[in-house]
Amino acid sequence: MKREYPSLCKPLQVGGVTLRNRMCSAPLGATDILADGTPGPRTLGFYEMRAKGGAASVTVSELVVHPDTDGSQMLKLSLATPGQLGAFAYVADAIKRHGAVASIELSHSGQYAGTYMVDKKKKGALCQYGPSDGVRPDGLPVKALTQEQIADIVAAYANAAGLAKRAGFQMVMVHAGHGWLINQFLSPYFNKRDDEYGGPLENRVRFAREVLTAVREEVGPKFPIELRMSGSELFDGGYDLEEGCRIAEALQDLVDIIHVSAGSYQFGFSVTHPSMFRDHGCNVYLAAEIKKHVNVPVATVGGLSDPAQMEEIVASGQADIIVMGRALLADPEIPAKVMANRGDEIVKCLRCFTCMAERPVTQTRRCSVNPRIGREFEGMSITPAPEAKKVLVVGGGIAGMVSAWVAAKRGHQVTLCEAGSELGGILRTEKALPFKIDMYNLGCSYAVLCERAGVDIRLNTPVDAAFADEFAADAVIVAVGSESMTLLMPVDEAARVLSVDDMYLDGAEPGDEVVVIGGGLTGCECALLWARRGKTVHLVEMRDALAIDANIRNRPILLAELEDAGVDEHVNAIALRVEPDGVLVKTPEGEQKLSGDTTVCAIGQRSRRAEADALLDTAPFVRVVGDAVRPANITTAVYEAWHAAMDI
Numbered sequence: 128m129k130r131e132y133p134s135l136c137k138p139l140q141v142g143g144v145t146l147r148n149r150m151c152s153a154p155l156g157a158t159d160i161l162a163d164g165t166p167g168p169r170t171l172g173f174y175e176m177r178a179k180g181g182a183a184s185v186t187v188s189e190l191v192v193h194p195d196t197d198g199s200q201m202l203k204l205s206l207a208t209p210g211q212l213g214a215f216a217y218v219a220d221a222i223k224r225h226g227a228v229a230s231i232e233l234s235h236s237g238q239y240a241g242t243y244m245v246d247k248k249k250k251g252a253l254c255q256y257g258p259s260d261g262v263r264p265d266g267l268p269v270k271a272l273t274q275e276q277i278a279d280i281v282a283a284y285a286n287a288a289g290l291a292k293r294a295g296f297q298m299v300m301v302h303a304g305h306g307w308l309i310n311q312f313l314s315p316y317f318n319k320r321d322d323e324y325g326g327p328l329e330n331r332v333r334f335a336r337e338v339l340t341a342v343r344e345e346v347g348p349k350f351p352i353e354l355r356m357s358g359s360e361l362f363d364g365g366y367d368l369e370e371g372c373r374i375a376e377a378l379q380d381l382v383d384i385i386h387v388s389a390g391s392y393q394f395g396f397s398v399t400h401p402s403m404f405r406d407h408g409c410n411v412y413l414a415a416e417i418k419k420h421v422n423v424p425v426a427t428v429g430g431l432s433d434p435a436q437m438e439e440i441v442a443s444g445q446a447d448i449i450v451m452g453r454a455l456l457a458d459p460e461i462p463a464k465v466m467a468n469r470g471d472e473i474v475k476c477l478r479c480f481t482c483m484a485e486r487p488v489t490q491t492r493r494c495s496v497n498p499r500i501g502r503e504f505e506g507m508s509i510t511p512a513p514e515a516k517k518v519l520v521v522g523g524g525i526a527g528m529v530s531a532w533v534a535a536k537r538g539h540q541v542t543l544c545e546a547g548s549e550l551g552g553i554l555r556t557e558k559a560l561p562f563k564i565d566m567y568n569l570g571c572s573y574a575v576l577c578e579r580a581g582v583d584i585r586l587n588t589p590v591d592a593a594f595a596d597e598f599a600a601d602a603v604i605v606a607v608g609s610e611s612m613t614l615l616m617p618v619d620e621a622a623r624v625l626s627v628d629d630m631y632l633d634g635a636e637p638g639d640e641v642v643v644i645g646g647g648l649t650g651c652e653c654a655l656l657w658a659r660r661g662k663t664v665h666l667v668e669m670r671d672a673l674a675i676d677a678n679i680r681n682r683p684i685l686l687a688e689l690e691d692a693g694v695d696e697h698v699n700a701i702a703l704r705v706e707p708d709g710v711l712v713k714t715p716e717g718e719q720k721l722s723g724d725t726t727v728c729a730i731g732q733r734s735r736r737a738e739a740d741a742l743l744d745t746a747p748f749v750r751v752v753g754d755a756v757r758p759a760n761i762t763t764a765v766y767e768a769w770h771a772a773m774d775i
């Protein structure tokens with residue numbers, strides 16, 4: 128068979144193990160962690176899914192090596208609790224039985240211990256240790272580690288590696304990036320020590336060398352060690368790429384893979400986890416440069432999901448291995464699809480940060496496009512239906528397409544009717560926003576998936592009760608979506624008012640000065656779009672904050688982008704009247720006129736409830752899903768749609 132992506136599909140020998148291809152699963156913390164620090168059953172399912180999807184290696188993360196000085200809520204492996212080792216052995220097994228290499232990340236958060244604690248109150252009670260005394264950005268004091276503590280932590284890394292090997296892991300990843308403890312020692316910003324662990328680079332790498340040497344002694348020569356580092360810290364005062372190369376040179380003799388990430392959590396979350404506002408593969412240049420300086424295989428990570436781009440990175444020698452995090456949550460089968468030349472069936476990550484934002488709220492994981500994430504054992508695996516039925520799906524937006532695809536995969540005979548001339552529903556609007564193009568593409572991917580699964584797609588086919596009755600389906604899924612709400616305040620006849628959705632779909636462009644009414648996520652993104660294109664943008668929100676419907680990870684990044692783009696923001700501001708030359712608003716300071724030649728209305732969506740209600744009695748099984756129930760987000764639409772199809 129001729130592989131479409133030959134470089135990605137090529138195996139690679141590292142130490143005593145073979146990676147079956149060049150696509151590895153990044154360390155992604157699970158959330159089902161039991162009180163004794165062992166992985167719970169959903170954690171096992173979480174990692175197994177990506178092994179089954181064809182990843183070359185799956186890294187379990189993060190194993191806290193020294194709980195006495197690192198109180199993070201992560202996995203802890205010791206022999207202290209009966210069965211503790213066993214719980215890890217089951218996870219390693221679950222990865223290996225699908226042909227992937229089981230790896231585990233050895234970690235110490237150092238002065239950022241407890242950063243991701245769900246119970247923030249407990250964080251203050253922890254003692255945070257780092258290379259040097261100081262104060263964290265959140266005001267918590269940091270204590271410098273003593274040399275005795277350093278020796279103890281070094282020994283703890285080795286001990287954890289030994290136990291991981293005994294549990295059946297075939298590789299370890301030592302986390303020395305993203306601002307965690309080893310990175311703190313490497314960094315001139317964090318490390319102010321005046322002993323042999325601080326000062327010149329040869330001293331700053333000492334801790335890393337001691338850790339890697341101790342781990343190597345424990346695991347033996349053939350057992351691969353992967354070093355995860357930031358190629359550059361990418362903030363003022365941190366080390367730069369040139370020093371990153373020197374660090375890699377100084378450590379390469381002790382490791383089998385150098386895995387080059389970027390940045391530091393505390394000073395650039397959208398760098399360590401490239402946000403939708405950054406280019407796909409924006410960190411590859413760091414790996415490419417480091418690769419010129421070392422003789423071991425180099426891995427790259429960050430915003431990668433497109434097989435053609437990943438193939439090019441490996442083929443051109445910028446990196447030897449591609450590591451994917453969020454992309455493999457969105458579609459754990461990327462490697463299998465690449466191997467099978469089915470790259471166009473990949474469901475790509477939206478970089479919306481639902482995966483990271485869910486944990487602090489519900490203590491679980493979710494992915495907006497993969498409803499099985501964090502719910503691996505909730506009966507959502509697509510299994511054949513006991514009896515093939517005739518299914519009518521009404522609406523070709525994301526909810527309709529997901530339902531249609533899942534139902535068809537289960538063996539039902541599915542017809543999908545869309546009133547418009549194109550599939551995609553509201554996702555079609557995202558094509559106008561360069562930073563949301565992945566959302567538009569999600570609709571395109573599902574259109575391909577539906578077609579391949581044999582869904583009978585009928586465009587320009589509105590469905591009313593008479594049509595549905597006549598169709599006589601066993602099951603009807605109603606996914607008719609939502610529509611934009613219109614302004615209620617007085618609008619002068621001569622004023623130019625555009626609805627945000629229509630504007631995107633029609634390609635209409637505002638004039639030089641725009642007033643956007645509605646500062647939710649949609650309004651903020653619209654303001655950002657036009658401000659980036661050089662227009663003067665005033666953003667008006669009646670509540671006291673912008674983008675309150677954005678998730679807690681995406682929101683600060685979006686707000687920073689708005690500020691950078693120079694959007695003129697008005698919260699607690701009520702639009703009173705839209706006039707031809709601007710909008711009259713009432714703010715706590717009084718009334719004022721925001722000038723503008725165009726007003727964009729982004730005040731929200733309304734369910735097409737009446738259309739949905741009209742179909743409720745058209746089949747024995749009827750389910751309304753997605754925005755037609757209540758305007759929400761892709762996560763909810765996909766989740767409901769998937770389940771509806773599983774219930775038929």
Ligand SMILES: Cc1cc2nc3c(=O)[nH]c(=O)nc-3n(C[C@H](O)[C@H](O)[C@H](O)COP(=O)(O)O)c2cc1C
Pocket residue numbers: 153154155156188189232302388399400401428429430431450451452453454482483
């Ligand atoms: C949900 C989630 C959990 C993560 N957990 C870890 C972790 O435990 N350890 C770690 O080193 N990196 C962790 N990361 C960072 C990823 O390994 C990866 O570096 C980052 O997501 C960028 O890659 P991507 O753009 O392919 O997602 C996590 C990322 C996500 C999205």
